[in-house]
Amino acid sequence: MPDDTSTTPAPPEPIRAVPVRHPGRWIATAVIAVLAAMFVHMLVTNPVFRWDFMVDNMFSEPVLRGARTTLVMTVLAMVIGIVLGIGLAVMRLSANPVVSGAAWVYIWFFRAIPRIVLLFFSASLGALYSTYELGFPFDQQLMDLFGITGDWRFLSLDGNDIFRGFVAGLIGLALSEAAYAAEIVRAGIQSVDPGQTEAAAALGMSRATTMRRIVLPQAMRVIIPPMGNETIAMLKDTSLLIAVPVTNELNFQLRAIGSRTFQVIPMAVASILWYLALASLLMVGQYFLEKRFSRGFGSRETRQQRAARRATEVGSTH
Secondary structure, eight states, rough: OOOOOOOOOOOOOOOOOOOOOOHHHHHHHHHHHHHHHHHHHHHHHHGGGGGHHHHHHSSSHHHHHHHHHHHHHHHHHHHHHHHHHHHHHHHHOOOOOOHHHHHHHHHHHHHSSSSSHHHHHHHHHHHHEEEEESSSOOOOOHHHHTOOOOOOOOEEHHHHHHSSSHHHHHHHHHHHHHHHHHHHHHHHHSOOHHHHHHHHHHHHOOOHHHHHIIIHHHHHHHHHHHHHHHHHHHHHHHGGGTTTTTTSHHHHHHHHHHHHHHHHHHHHHHHHHOOOOOOOHHHHHHHHHHHHHTTTTTTHHHHHHHHHHHHHHHHHHH
């Protein structure tokens, strides 16, 4: 007699998930750990580094004064370069071919010249303008022609006193930075929707007001990241001021201590640590600037998505 009892199917066996093996990751981790340990061991045990000597000298008064000069040079060169770059970017976007062409020539020239060559030339400008005098009239022969006697010069400048040291280095770095800043600002301006400019013109705003209040604030989100990189690059390029030379600069002072004491490697390591610290400070400032000028970007879309999600949740409860 057949069995009428229905047989229940056996429950499925649990899935036995086998994690994927990644032996390459463990090998790479082991290799990196061994190399890092070897590097640290070399830093600690190698007597050439002279850590005690380095610490005693990298915070001396001349070095601290050099670090201050480096920061001041970086800030001034970037401020002047950015101001000139904004003007060049506006000229580059001008509909006037003469104005646009002049800006293009400037950008082309200063982007093509290495900064160390430009600094060397800036330090030699005193030979071109050894003496520059201002007066009325400017030509002595013209004064003699009209029978004007006396010395009518009210200002006399000596180029050898101007184009040297800090000023010569600042001129070279700022002029070079203006070319790069102009291209960055131009890209930022072109990233703004042209409708913004058209709407401002419809409201009666002038071109300068539109650029200052409408276009540039929106372009800052695109300008800040590459401009932050340029600032860090400028900090490092201040080490090229040895071509002028600027004697109270960080790299010059550290090299001078190393050459005087025949401890070149410890002072080279001190220079690396100084530039790492200063560049890290600039990176932190760049982070907060990017965060500030990115406020509101994409927030409208986020609110819409949040509202849609809440509507979905409310609908599902009913």
